[in-house]
Amino acid sequence: MRLALIHNPLSRRNRRDGPEFIDMARAALGENFLEPRSRPGMYDEVRKLADRGIDTICISGGDGTVSDVMTAIHHAYPKNALPSLAIFPSGNTNLIAGDLGFRQRGPAALRLLLDNPEKLSHAPRRPLLVSWPDGSQPERLGMFHGSTGYARAIAIAHSPTVLRYAPHELGVIATFIGAFGALIFRGYREHWFNGDEIVLDAGGERIAHKRSFLFLATGLRHLERGIWPFWRRPGDPLDGIHFLDVADHPRRLVQATWALLRGRAPDWLRAHPDYRSGCVDKVVLRTTSDFVIDGEQISPGPGETIVIAPGPEFIFLQD
Known part of the structure; x- marks a missing residue:
């Protein structure tokens, strides 16, 4: 398992946590522990993960963060080599984690990923793929x-x-x-x-x-x-x-x-x-x-039309 962790420092639960989890993640993952503070920064970091061959991405954040990471992966990774996802429920809203995420979060969840990945179950699922026929916006993934x-x-x-x-x-x-x-x-x-x-x-x-x-x-x-x-x-x-x-x-x-x-x-x-x-x-x-x-308000664009279809299949790891 070549693991990276994307940690949203702005999510409500992550803001309340102490430094233990961040210190542990940095020590264990080095450059593969990421704290992007903007969507363009997130996309840039995910492209680097694809270049490094990262095959498992842990997301510590809420629904909006998960949606952003899936969308970044969709645009950065080859369609036949998508990474597995592990979601820690750490955001303001956690509908996705409630269905496909970990029950644990923080140090306990990260230790399980690092030390006992064979104990995890695997849930394949296709998120929603939202596209604009007029090409006014890039495709987005969400749930x-x-x-x-x-x-x-x-x-x-x-x-x-x-x-x-x-x-x-x-x-x-x-x-x-x-x-x-x-x-x-x-x-x-x-x-x-x-x-x-x-x-x-x-x-x-x-x-x-x-x-x-x-x-x-x-x-x-x-x-x-x-x-x-x-x-x-x-x-x-x-x-x-x-x-x-x-x-x-x-x-x-x-x-x-x-x-x-x-x-x-x-x-x-x-x-x-x-x-x-x-x-x-x-x-x-x-x-x-x-x-x-997933909590973000978006315009249908000048064409006033969107298409919602099943997106690429991801494997979600669960404890």
């Missing part, structure tokens, strides 16, 4: 996409007022509670329920040509606390892109939210025209609204 109402909620959660009083994962929860709670006020309710105009093709099928209250897509298979707002339809592949589209002004929203937060999709929900979900091999999304990949 959790959200548009329309989700992007609006994340924008609120990233505001200084919310971040001041809650860590990011609690800020998102508080944002949703506040947003849905505010639906009792007519002006806010209409703005939120109106959603955003989208055209959505999923697996070659036109799903929506309307306004969408909420759209989600993921390459993950599990979310925290049993939440799973997706279901498969007859004939859907066993693996692919899980998606959920909720129409504007959705009926029975309270009942649907309660079911999906518990990871359930009753028959009435599967049959309801306001809620569409499935597992497909490609999603084409046309919209003027920004979307979110």
